[in-house]
Amino acid sequence: MCDVCGCGDESVRARAVTVSPHASLLADNDREARHLRAHFEAGGVLAINVMGSPGSGKTALLEATSRALQGRLRLAAVSGDLATALDAERLARAGVSSAPITTGTACHLDAAMVHRALHDPALGEAARRCDVFFIENVGNLVCPAIYDLGEAARVVVLSVTEGVDKPLKYPVMFLKADLVVLSKTDLLPHLPGTSIAVLRENLARVMPSARALEVSAVTGEGVEAFVAWLDGRRGG
Amino acid sequence: MHEVSLIEALFDQADRAIAPHRPGDVRRITLRVGALSGVEPELLRAAFEGCRGERGYHRASLLVRDEPAAWRCAACGEALGEALPLACARCGGDARLAQGDALILERLELEVPDV
Numbered sequence: 001m002c003d004v005c006g007c008g009d010e011s012v013r014a015r016a017v018t019v020s021p022h023a024s025l026l027a028d029n030d031r032e033a034r035h036l037r038a039h040f041e042a043g044g045v046l047a048i049n050v051m052g053s054p055g056s057g058k059t060a061l062l063e064a065t066s067r068a069l070q071g072r073l074r075l076a077a078v079s080g081d082l083a084t085a086l087d088a089e090r091l092a093r094a095g096v097s098s099a100p101i102t103t104g105t106a107c108h109l110d111a112a113m114v115h116r117a118l119h120d121p122a123l124g125e126a127a128r129r130c131d132v133f134f135i136e137n138v139g140n141l142v143c144p145a146i147y148d149l150g151e152a153a154r155v156v157v158l159s160v161t162e163g164v165d166k167p168l169k170y171p172v173m174f175l176k177a178d179l180v181v182l183s184k185t186d187l188l189p190h191l192p193g194t195s196i197a198v199l200r201e202n203l204a205r206v207m208p209s210a211r212a213l214e215v216s217a218v219t220g221e222g223v224e225a226f227v228a229w230l231d232g233r234r235g236g
Numbered sequence: 237m238h239e240v241s242l243i244e245a246l247f248d249q250a251d252r253a254i255a256p257h258r259p260g261d262v263r264r265i266t267l268r269v270g271a272l273s274g275v276e277p278e279l280l281r282a283a284f285e286g287c288r289g290e291r292g293y294h295r296a297s298l299l300v301r302d303e304p305a306a307w308r309c310a311a312c313g314e315a316l317g318e319a320l321p322l323a324c325a326r327c328g329g330d331a332r333l334a335q336g337d338a339l340i341l342e343r344l345e346l347e348v349p350d351v
Contacts, residue, residue, distance in 0.1 A: 015350035143238035
């Protein structure tokens with residue numbers, strides 16, 4: 001009998017067919033990402049995917065970077081958030097040409113969202129003319145990690161107030177990072193249980209060639225080192 | 237919950253792979269998921285159950301094959317075991333993930349009318 005559609009017709013026989021795509025679920029995203037990467041590279045734009053928890057200081061790092069650069073490099077950005085354009089507005093006030101990507105319910109940016117944002121005439125123009133294009137991801141230490149956005153490098157902002165165990169708890173995020181910025185270091189005197197040495201050791205356990213900078217966006221300490229890292233990536 | 241986005245991508249790929257057939261023909265979908273793929277298999281299964289009806293895959297089940305993580309030395313290629321060590325014991329080189337980040341649609345098993 002037929003159990004193809006469940007009709008019970010005895011004259012219909014089923015035949016087994018196997019299809020083996022062996023394709024990554026991220027294949028469509030990765031194709032968009034390659035398109036973006038080619039676009040950034042052709043324009044001489046250093047694209048940086050900035051990730052980290054909500055409140056880790058991603059926007060503050062970019063504001064402090066803009067202040068430290070004093071116009072030496074042209075900066076542009078997109079900021080992903082579930083709601084509001086608050087981060088993009090902050091960056092615009094700090095001199096970074098920026099646009100929001102409001103994701104609604106999505107917990108991460110994907111390459112298609114960044115691509116669509118770049119087709120906004122105002123941002124697209126700024127992104128073509130800039131030296132460094134920051135893609136400020138949705139605040140989240142899990143979901144954004146697996147989406148290639150066509151960036152040249154990935155920066156994870158991890159504030160010292162989040163606890164030294166975070167690299168061990170969220171290894172995938174740190175595994176593919178090119179740089180970790182340990183932020184809010186001005187708060188260390190108020191965090192007697194937080195050891196930067198232990199934090200760095202935990203990073204080295206999940207991140208090959210671990211590289212971390214200590215930065216305070218409030219005092220400005222360490223921002224020059226981040227700027228030097230950006231310069232190094234532009235030169236390389 | 238990027239698992240829902242990934243399951244939508246899975247059905248997009250499945251639709252293309254079985255183009256001559258119907259989604260309702262698919263009985264089993266095999267997915268390889270790495271330990272460091274950034275995906276929680278339980279959440280993936282829940283997303284699959286939530287989405288398969290509206291995508292027409294009424295009779296499909298999801299088989300998740302786990303892929304363990306494995307590291308190799310980026311310099312000399314020495315296998316470094318499942319847990320990431322700080323450096324290669326043989327030459328001191330950095331570790332490189334050799335496997336464990338897969339999110340691969342491996343196989344679709346269909347039953348189609350034999351006419």
